[in-house]
Amino acid sequence: MAEVTLAGVSKRFGATVAVEDVSMTVEDGAFVVLLGPTGAGKTTTLRLISGLEAPDAGDIRIAGRSVLGETPAQRNIAMVFQQYSLYPHMTVRDNLAFPLRSPILKTPEDEVARKVGEIAEILRIGHKLDNKATALSGGEMQRVSIGRALVRKPEIFLMDEPLSSLDAKLRAELRVELKRIQSDLGATLLYVTHDQVEAMTMATRIGVLDHGRLVQFGSPREIYENPVSLYVAGRLGLPRINALPAGLFGGAPDGAKTIGLRPEHIRHGEGKPSTVVRIEHLGDQTRLHLTLEGHDIVTLTDVHSPLAPGDTVAIQPQNPLYFDAAGARIA
């Protein structure tokens, strides 16, 4: 596998800036997740790397060589899309073998059989090899389309929300599986999603995009515990971080406009009195919706909390984050 580097890459579509001055390195063997809402530039970045789009400025290097002059096929990249696109008339075996039999690779048949067997083993679909692709469940189909990417030993895997069309249970299963496959193969993987759970659980590095700009790049723990801006802080964490006027609890540093309090960073039993609006029992956690001087606050409490709407709870920040008027982190 290879290292992929973006240096000052920009891309516009007419007046719309899709990607602006993005520089980052996807290290050999890394699992990098690009996270951001619709329109942040995630998919465009993938398409620039794969060669489906050409950048207006900047350079893209794979294993040290600039690939701007290369066609998508020459770049030796494997892509997996949200919608599994399998050949419905072929068996699972033939679907997996298809990329190997392409006119460019022309792999000998005994080699094809060996590689397909190996990938089927990794993906645990060996018993389904002779089924028609259409006879598979949604999860199995997506595993086959991931398998079709894996079978080729490309320089890098690019995945565009490959799990988003699956139901919650299956998605959770495939998250663990994809991470295992990636680390077993030592594959370099760039993965695009707007799902923060996928980003946190699978990534070795997360890149947070905001309107085409890469605003932070770091490990999931760095991004969660040490966000550079209010925007980044709001991308990870469920329930979402509470953004409140900096002076609400006193003790804010100079220039602070907003105090950011994650639900678990609110101490109960001391501080300012707030009123319980609603209590949500989610099973493994209980969420408390509070109101304090007209501001809504969500925090967590004991699973079997006896609190009820109308009750008063005193709250106090613990390890708060402070942001300035532009949303940049200052403390």
Added chain:
Amino acid sequence: MAEIVVQNLRKEFGDFTAVQSSSFKIGDGEFFMLLGPSGCGKTTTLRMIAGLELPTSGEIYIDGEEVGQKPASQRDIAFVFQMFALYPHMNVRRNISYPLVSQGMARAQVAEKVAEVARILGIEDILDRPVSGLSGGDRQRVALGRAIVRNPKCFLMDEPLGALDAEFREHMAEELRALHDRMGATTVYVTHDQLEAMQMGDKIVVMNHGVIEQFGEPQDIYDKPATMFVADFIGSPSMNFLKFHGKLERGATTVELNQQTVGIPALREPFDGDVVYGVRPEHIRLSDSAGYRAEVLATEYLGTTQIVTLRTRNGEVKARIASDQPANPGETVGLEFDGATVTLFDNQTGRAIRSDLNEGVLSHG
């Protein structure tokens, strides 16, 4: 507004039985969830309450009146579908006014009602916009407005948030629940999303293959599942099932799991056979000293917590622990189970074995 009682409700489509024999009561003003996987009969149940399907047998009472065989138009209910069905050629105001105008209400009164509903939903600023240019959330608000404006006895909703993306769904779920808290109207809501059901519902009915598996308050269903289906369906990651064979006495407070003694709530009935030890991920602790050993396979970082996948002699297990506690793939660790929270199941039938924990809850199911 309305109390809804469903008794021995059954629906067959030819040879296929969509709903076996459902009985439950929806209290006045409750936010009531019908939860289950696709094909479980939840939508059919809702459509029978609405009058869009007629039951094969059984009764439906709305405020004491049996309406099972009455057409939808005589039931005074409002239905909100997953796909917001709006009139594309009308603006927001006319879409919301439509049910009132078609009832022949005076124009001044219609204007007053529409203004009130628009204020409740926070869509006063878009009343004169065409619906075609609206965002998904605003379209769903307009669809809700059209349901609310009639002041029906109850609202029936079939996955109204299903078409929205995850982040926005969370937001709309909160909004919908807040709206319900302000209006206090009886609401019956169909979903396959267990988190949505837990988050919004006062009561939940869990259905599977046309049968009610459990009926109760969200936290009770989570803590005291009546069947393995419920235990697996509710919660993410779902409850761990450790299988073993045992002969259990009434009053027992421990069981032998792979030669280790682990705790359970005192049993209220004896059992002999294949047993499942059901324990939620957050009720497992990693501890070097614990005798029950497991190998760490994977970890998933989630901010304050992490999910650790482990291999045990009784199958794969997931634990939810603090993210600052070290757990590295390949390591062997000990597991401690919080015995008081455990549910034992009969592996054959899937039903929970009665204990101090679930006594009293199971009789509802």
